[in-house]
Amino acid sequence: IMCRPDDSTTSSTSITNVVISGAGPAGLLLTALLMQRNRELPTPVYNVTLLDGRQDLSQFSTEELKKSFRSWMLGLAGHGVTA
Numbered sequence: 001i002m003c004r005p006d007d008s009t010t011s012s013t014s015i016t017n018v019v020i021s022g023a024g025p026a027g028l029l030l031t032a033l034l035m036q037r038n039r040e041l042p043t044p045v046y047n048v049t050l051l052d053g054r055q056d057l058s059q060f061s062t063e064e065l066k067k068s069f070r071s072w073m074l075g076l077a078g079h080g081v082t083a
Contacts, residue, residue: 015047023052 018034020027031050038044057069 017047019049021051
């Protein structure tokens with residue numbers, strides 16, 4: 001993460017509520033990075049909510065999804081996280 005906060009300034013009791021609008025590549029990546037940051041700390045500091053205006057894709061079969069919707073496969077190697 002480019003602007004990683006200093007661990008010494010992170011209070012163990014403060015939670016930052018983050019709302020991410022859009023579940024495209026950028027929204028999914030930001031969500032993944034914030035959740036990873038939570039796993040690195042002794043106590044989570046981010047409460048992440050991901051919003052998207054599109055339909056709930058869990059309602060469709062695999063065949064319907066392949067025909068009508070785009071999916072995003074995200075992969076981030078270790079050197080990408082620390083860049």
